Amino acid sequence: MKVIPYPPLTVLRLTKLWPHARKQGHEKGDVWRVGYYSKQDGLDCIWLVDKDGKYDWTAEADWIRDQFEVVQTSSDRNYFGKRRARIGSLTKAELKEFTKIGKK
Numbered sequence: 001m002k003v004i005p006y007p008p009l010t011v012l013r014l015t016k017l018w019p020h021a022r023k024q025g026h027e028k029g030d031v032w033r034v035g036y037y038s039k040q041d042g043l044d045c046i047w048l049v050d051k052d053g054k055y056d057w058t059a060e061a062d063w064i065r066d067q068f069e070v071v072q073t074s075s076d077r078n079y080f081g082k083r084r085a086r087i088g089s090l091t092k093a094e095l096k097e098f099t100k101i102g103k104k
Contacts, residue, residue: 005043008081009074010034011098016067031098036081043079053089071098
């Protein structure tokens with residue numbers, strides 16, 4: 001099966017919690033971005049970048065699809081971030097906007 005990766009800088013919001021998620025500091029509604037992929041890990045290992053621009057953890061695409069919703073899909077197709085600046089922090093306005101998008 002061909003892996004269709006999430007584009008880097010795609011914004012995700014956590015919608016489901018797993019056992020011990022809160023102990024690890026996660027809450028529903030947390031916003032993450034897809035980071036640049038590592039050639040060593042490949043396109044099936046997704047790096048999640050927190051609101052402060054820190055590459056925090058990795059996950060597989062199937063798990064991401066189950067636990068998160070896509071808030072905003074990025075048009076960036078430079079999957080490995082070659083000649084790209086580091087992913088920075090989200091501004092307070094961006095964080096507020098991404099948190100409210102999709103809420104009912």
